[in-house]
Amino acid sequence: MVEVPDRVAGERAADPGNESSVESGHDTPEPDAAVQVPELVGIPAAEAHDRALDAGVLAVAENAWHTGGGRAHVGRQDPAPGTELRAGAIVRIWISTG
Structure with a gap:
């Protein structure tokens, strides 16, 4: 498994003085969980970002x-x-307009 320290954006963020938390709307795996990189080639960039988050990784153009x-x-x-990869890792993507 490749170890990458980056975390998925939108992961639960709690204000220390407030018991409420903010969630991204995606089911983010536990931070140290192993996840598999999804197939992102050939799909629209916006969908790739969503699919990556659903898998527990972050797609970065x-x-x-x-x-x-x-x-x-x-x-x-x-x-x-x-x-x-470790949950929250970055998957690099290259965007094609053609």
Whole structure:
């Protein structure tokens, strides 16, 4: 398993002076749980981010392509689908507009 210290954005954040907490709406695995990287290549960038969060990882775009209009899809990802990572790890994606 690859160990990466980064945590998924939106993970429960509690205010020390308040008992309420904020959740992302995604079922985030326990921080030290092992999760599998989902297949993200070929799907729209926005869907890839959601699918990654659902799997317990964070998809981060490595290029600066504008993803507006729903035309941008994931052209490449690292690590490969099926790789086991610690929950909250980053999966790098590259966006293709063509």
